[in-house]
Amino acid sequence: FGYEYGLSKEVYRQKVLEWCQELARQGLGALSFPKAQGGQNDLGSFIAAFETIALHDLSLSIKFGVQFGLFGGSILNLGTEFHHKKYLADAGTLELPGCFAMTELGHGSNVRDIETIAEYDSKASEFIIHTPTESARKDYIGNAALHGQMATVFAQLALDGEHYGVHAFLVPIRNKNGDLMPGVRIEDCGEKMGLNGVDNGRIWFNQIRVPRENLLNRFAEVSADGAYSSPIAGASQRFFIMLGTLVGGRISISAGALSAAKSALTITIRYAAKRRQFGAPGEQETLLINYPIHRRRLLPLLANAYAIDFAQKHLVKQYVDRTEENAREIEVLAAGLKAFSSWNATDTIQICREACGGKGYLAENRFAALKADSDVFTTFEGDNYVLLQLVAKGLLTDFKHQFSDMKLLGLVKYIAGQASTAIAELNPVVTRLTDESHLRDADFQLNAFEYREKRLLVTAARRIKNRIDDGMDSYNAFIECQSHLVTLALAHVERIILEQFLKSVDQADSKLSKILKRLCDLFALSRIEKDNGWFLENGYIEGNKAKAIRNQVDQLCTELKDDAIHLVNAFAIPDNLLGAPIALEK
Numbered sequence: 001f002g003y004e005y006g007l008s009k010e011v012y013r014q015k016v017l018e019w020c021q022e023l024a025r026q027g028l029g030a031l032s033f034p035k036a037q038g039g040q041n042d043l044g045s046f047i048a049a050f051e052t053i054a055l056h057d058l059s060l061s062i063k064f065g066v067q068f069g070l071f072g073g074s075i076l077n078l079g080t081e082f083h084h085k086k087y088l089a090d091a092g093t094l095e096l097p098g099c100f101a102m103t104e105l106g107h108g109s110n111v112r113d114i115e116t117i118a119e120y121d122s123k124a125s126e127f128i129i130h131t132p133t134e135s136a137r138k139d140y141i142g143n144a145a146l147h148g149q150m151a152t153v154f155a156q157l158a159l160d161g162e163h164y165g166v167h168a169f170l171v172p173i174r175n176k177n178g179d180l181m182p183g184v185r186i187e188d189c190g191e192k193m194g195l196n197g198v199d200n201g202r203i204w205f206n207q208i209r210v211p212r213e214n215l216l217n218r219f220a221e222v223s224a225d226g227a228y229s230s231p232i233a234g235a236s237q238r239f240f241i242m243l244g245t246l247v248g249g250r251i252s253i254s255a256g257a258l259s260a261a262k263s264a265l266t267i268t269i270r271y272a273a274k275r276r277q278f279g280a281p282g283e284q285e286t287l288l289i290n291y292p293i294h295r296r297r298l299l300p301l302l303a304n305a306y307a308i309d310f311a312q313k314h315l316v317k318q319y320v321d322r323t324e325e326n327a328r329e330i331e332v333l334a335a336g337l338k339a340f341s342s343w344n345a346t347d348t349i350q351i352c353r354e355a356c357g358g359k360g361y362l363a364e365n366r367f368a369a370l371k372a373d374s375d376v377f378t379t380f381e382g383d384n385y386v387l388l389q390l391v392a393k394g395l396l397t398d399f400k401h402q403f404s405d406m407k408l409l410g411l412v413k414y415i416a417g418q419a420s421t422a423i424a425e426l427n428p429v430v431t432r433l434t435d436e437s438h439l440r441d442a443d444f445q446l447n448a449f450e451y452r453e454k455r456l457l458v459t460a461a462r463r464i465k466n467r468i469d470d471g472m473d474s475y476n477a478f479i480e481c482q483s484h485l486v487t488l489a490l491a492h493v494e495r496i497i498l499e500q501f502l503k504s505v506d507q508a509d510s511k512l513s514k515i516l517k518r519l520c521d522l523f524a525l526s527r528i529e530k531d532n533g534w535f536l537e538n539g540y541i542e543g544n545k546a547k548a549i550r551n552q553v554d555q556l557c558t559e560l561k562d563d564a565i566h567l568v569n570a571f572a573i574p575d576n577l578l579g580a581p582i583a584l585e586k
Helices: 009-025 043-056 058-078 081-093 235-244 248-272 292-320 327-355 357-361 367-378 384-402 408-418 428-432 442-469 474-480 482-507 510-530 532-537 543-559 561-569
Strands: 098-101 117-121 126-130 138-141 150-159 162-172 184-188 201-205 208-211
Touching: 009 058, 009 081, 043 058, 043 248, 043 292, 058 081, 058 098, 058 150, 058 162, 058 248, 058 367, 098 138, 126 162, 138 150, 162 208, 162 235, 235 327, 248 292, 248 327, 248 367, 248 561, 292 327, 292 482, 292 510, 292 543, 292 561, 327 357, 327 367, 327 384, 327 482, 357 367, 384 442, 384 482, 428 543, 442 474, 442 482, 442 510, 442 532, 474 482, 482 510, 510 532, 510 543, 510 561, 532 543, 543 561
Parallel strands: 098 150, 117 150
Antiparallel strands: 117 126, 126 208, 138 201, 150 162, 184 201
């Protein structure tokens, strides 16, 4: 395994397949599968493997994720013992290459309204899988163009003309020789902006028959005579529970985006610690890292990477240990962190590329691949703006359960109870405090994040309720407040990230905690600085305090300058995976 570039699409796809086969031989693909099917029943290690693979090659991480996380994971999480025994072992060894066929040309994020039909024929005890319209074709399906032999196909279940919503079916698409099955048509999506080591394809089904047992029936069953049954009463609840079992994909994408950001930061900060430019007459030229503006560009991004890392570890632990009681909370956090982490990777890679000048533009130094391959992370496994609205909806639902009315006094008390500095009128002394000990105080930072989130929540709920009271339906009332809701969701995610960072600082040994606290301060204050407009507009800080926060960010970047190289080396990315000459040359 080592960084390669300049490969043709055909060669690259074959290379990625061979890498994936090697990982399967080592048992990494089946890590989350039951031991009876060759796995280790270790979901946490599977996600860690995905994150590590992403340090090497993002195409490989995505093909790995499609095969073992999405295809294998759908069998594991949506199927029952019959499917586990029949398919999981072969999925884990890549003897059975598979696809996850959910997205359609006409429906991406809106899975509920996909058009592919699965109609049951009780006489033959078979489901008939069909693509009824051009917009119903399965689109952008990983592993479909070349290698997939079976697909988990999401389709509308129809019994005697009555529809029962979206269900998942195992559908063979190729035989062992790689020939298409009768009634299956596949096209190659062709060259993409990035991830060209993954063979994405389009799939059409023409009256494909599969046995009744190919319904993944953990949450619903169809008997031989066509009777429908489910342990979950409501169709809507059943749909969301089914999708909830697949939340691991979002967690993995968040981890992969973090790996891309770590790679970019390691390359850039190593380069900045040895590259010299300009200097006073007669003196040695100055290292890039010694320029205040250079470290001001990079070190807040380094703080972001550490912050996301701690939040990601928290999320993975919650996910591995999940219960019915906290499942929805985990889904909300997974959606929010995926959006935050993928956007952070996009920003980080671009800034790092610029910080490496012309060297950063060379393909050998990886930024071209990192940019191209990670860009779609903001879109797949859920468009970020859609995911953030899901987060906001979850917060509003919790809020609604806590309060039966929206009276102003109740709202003010709610805000005051959530943040110690949030009272009927904000303390003017606190809004003006500018000393270092106050700004670097964990309570001040966390209170600021909490106040912002809770105020945004209350005002969002009030805006939506006012529209409903005026006669607007709830859907359009929600849509009219989209920008507000996205801001709320990001505030929620940032608050959780800060909480986990502070916990990690407290748990570290004394020597390490000092450096981590500086990084945490940099994360918190740079995020407040980034949202200065909101804090000023809402009277939480005054102008002189905003200026003091900016000065503290500058000061923290200076204090962390000499630690930066050690902090990126702590990511422990092997040199052969990092690959970039500018990061490796002495």
